[in-house]
Amino acid sequence: MINNNGDTLFFLLADDHTLIRQGMVFVLDEIEINYKAFHASNFRQIIDCITTHPIHIAIIDAHFPEGNSLQIISEIKEKKPDIKILIFSGIDENTHALKYLNAGADGFLSKLNEEEEIKQAILTMIKTGEYISPLTRTLLMHSLTNRNLVNPLLSLTDREMEIASMYAAGYGNLEIANMLDVKQNTISTIKKRMFKKLKIENIVELIELVKNHS
Template sequence: MINKDEEKLLFLLADDHMLIRQGMIFVLDASGINYKAFHASNFRQIRECINDNPIHIAIIDAHFPEGNSLQIISEIKEKKPEIKILIFSGIDENIHALKYLNAGADGFLSKLSDEKEIEEAICSIIEKGEYISPVTKALLMNSLSNRNLVNPLLSLTERELEIARMYAGGYGNLEIANMLDVKQNTISTIKKRIFKKLKIENIVKLIELVKNHS
């Protein structure tokens, strides 16, 4: 919970699109919150702002041109665990919310949300220190019995995960077979098994999963 008796709540609005940040300013103004906002459009600016200012709440997009925000979330929580982080993103909440919460975020909010829900999320972060939407709450309940919802790669065996990372590293069937000293058709079989377990159909999706969850 954040101390609302502070003279001002200090927000970091981090998104590479200025219009998104300005939209959040509109919501903050309309809510009547006594605040000051700092802006960041990339990871370097996020780090600088966090280091130089006693930020209370960071509202951060899930993706920047440099990559996803999972690492920066972990960095913020390691340096200043008191900062509350709300992920505000256009990516699918059903697919991605849990991995961001697992990385240390205190809430996940879709950019498709209306103004009222955005205001509710911010107030919840201020008053409770977290925002759990109905969608994320259902995901959290399901994750108690299915840990693969948090990290789909957990469904793979050690060998399958090793090979998945090789594919993500740009290696092909023949190269992987030679590196592991097995037959090429064995690698092809394992590849099919990996795709089936992860419910994907191509290497692009595999690379994305490995990048996001490794």
């Protein structure tokens, strides 16, 4: 629960798109709360804002030109543990919500929701300090018996994880084959098997997974 005794609520609206931030201002206006909003369009501005202002709720996009927000979540929580973080993003809630909650976010809200749902999510954040949508609640329940929902890399064998880390480090098939003293087509076969397990289609997605969950 956010306890500010009826005083002004301080929001950080962090998104690299001005229209998204302005849209959130309209939503906050309609909720009719006493608030002040600060804006940020990149990671540096986010850290500057939470350092210089008494932010209660940070509404942050999942992706910025500098990368995803997983790292910035932990940095915010380290600097200001009391700040509540709501990830507000257009990325798929089914496949991404749990990793952001696991990283320390207090809620995940899809930009695809209707305005009324967005209002309710913000009000819930104000009242309880967290927002878990029905979809994410179901994912959390399933994750109790299926750890792969939280970290898909757990489905990989030790060998596959070793190779995935090499791809993430920038090595190609031939380099990895030489380093592991195996044939190049063996690495290609393992790569295809990893793609199937992780339900991805290319190296870029694999590298993103390794970065997010290592």
